[in-house]
Amino acid sequence: MKNPVVDKSIEVALLIISYCELLQREKKYVIARQLLKSGTSIGANIHEAQNAESKADFIHKIKIATKELEETKYWLLLCKESENYPTHPTLEQKVKEVGLILYKILSTSIKSK
Numbered sequence: 001m002k003n004p005v006v007d008k009s010i011e012v013a014l015l016i017i018s019y020c021e022l023l024q025r026e027k028k029y030v031i032a033r034q035l036l037k038s039g040t041s042i043g044a045n046i047h048e049a050q051n052a053e054s055k056a057d058f059i060h061k062i063k064i065a066t067k068e069l070e071e072t073k074y075w076l077l078l079c080k081e082s083e084n085y086p087t088h089p090t091l092e093q094k095v096k097e098v099g100l101i102l103y104k105i106l107s108t109s110i111k112s113k
Contacts (some may be wrong), residue, residue, distance in 0.1 A: 046065050
């Protein structure tokens with residue numbers, strides 16, 4: 001069965017990896033490392049949530065994924081606003097899309113608790 005948030009999280013993680021490789025080639029090591037950690041953690045937590053032990057565990061893992069998403073958005077914003085960093089508008093849009101899905105899942109899950 002297809003799961004849109006899982007699929008999109010994988011797509012984002014692959015874009016993050018590619019973008020971080022570009023940042024490393026540009027010698028932007030600190031942000032590349034931070035972005036790689038937070039950006040790939042989104043999908044890791046979404047994947048963990050798929051096998052949650054309870055509804056509370058599911059919500060907790062989705063909340064962690066949203067925290068990682070917000071951190072990722074922060075690092076992307078710094079890259080966008082910094083003069084000497086390459087930007088990646090497609091990645092920014094894909095992160096926003098995952099965020100919309102995650103916040104909807106979280107809202108629905110909390111309401112049906």
